[in-house]
Amino acid sequence: MDRGSGRPLYAQLVADFREKIRTGEWPPGGQLPSERELCTLFAVSRITVRRAIEIGEREGLLHRVHGVGTFAARAPMEQALDRLHSFEQTLAQRGLVASTSVHAATVTVSDLAQSSVLRLDPAAPVTNLQLIGRGDDEPIVFYDSYFPPDVGEEMTAAARRAHEAGTPFSTLDLYRDQAGTRPDRLEQAFEAIVADRRLAGLLSIPEGWPILQVTSVISSAGRPVEYRIACYRGDRYRFAVDRSLPAFS
């Protein structure tokens, strides 16, 4: 810190943070020292540390999670909404090697949401396929999909084939690989939630971590064939859309 330079201390501190991340002393995704430790390390006040963290976060250098800590940010995967990239392609854009494992494949009794979305009788059987998508072996997304039994059977078989072949996949990728169902419509809703104990375990993150939840209804010729709840690590994934604006009248 150069107290005589006229440059505010917090701005100098942000520059120091940037340097520590650039040199790898604070590796991407790694946790920073606590606020208290940063005060000692840089011989500055708590207020200066907080201000620098706030700016570092806004600049995308840092990622702070309430009650958990502050981390050196990683550039998140970005999935454009106007194109349809495979899970593998999306991760490859950040230089990550994608892989997918089948967490569970079962036949279960549908709850109200599942049967109404899939237009099945209440408590009708549904196939539940749960996948974990990884980047460089780290969990990034948990896919929880429900299918009518006929589609579910095809999809489960396709998932096992893809897994045996070592091909990374999301359920959307699987339709490409099997002869039966041809989806032609995708309705999605984007929401923010926080990880509960179950999701935290599945994604190897602390409870309370931000999660981007994307609920999809996938249809084929007017028939809903899949109801999917995908939970992405909030710090690793974002969705982007680029639109023309209509002329204001």
Add this chain to the structure above:
Amino acid sequence: MDRGSGRPLYAQLVADFREKIRTGEWPPGGQLPSERELCTLFAVSRITVRRAIEIGEREGLLHRVHGVGTFAARAPMEQALDRLHSFEQTLAQRGLVASTSVHAATVTVSDLAQSSVLRLDPAAPVTNLQLIGRGDDEPIVFYDSYFPPDVGEEMTAAARRAHEAGTPFSTLDLYRDQAGTRPDRLEQAFEAIVADRRLAGLLSIPEGWPILQVTSVISSAGRPVEYRIACYRGDRYRFAVDRSLPAFS
């Protein structure tokens, strides 16, 4: 609880939850009793309560936030990405009365992210307009917008006019209302974060609450005129998109 009915206790409990919400005993948005209290209230085990909450959450009845509590859900505002609705229209769809207040309007020195997005010199002056959008007087979104000074001056004046006229607005709505800038392109990214102390205060929610953060770059004839970070309460807002899927080859 009817232990002789053959119907699993957790399923009976979900039905009881639904009834309490339907009758208004648990009003929308209200906090439920703790897990321990629910055990006593319904004379069931902690496991049964947890299972019922998990299902209730999946069915959209309940909304659980780690470290905070479980709440009776409210239907979130849904904004379709393929249309451009005003802030007022989006809230009206759920029967809420929209209002907007100007939290701050200042000229400040741009940080690295702001100057690079707006293509200004580093540390160039920018206008910062901060708005709070409310539904039925409850904060729902915090808009933090940065403009080049010429656009910022127009927008701040337009915000003050709209506020004085009692018209609810987002910054996008404001372009309609002023003569100068005509935006024609909107690039957006959707991310999940959790509320820090500052956001929690601005949105009247507990720290750690889920936030849907939408970063926008708004351009006019190839010039970026606004860099906006909008933070929506995760439990009150979601974005939806409905797409045709290309034929898989």
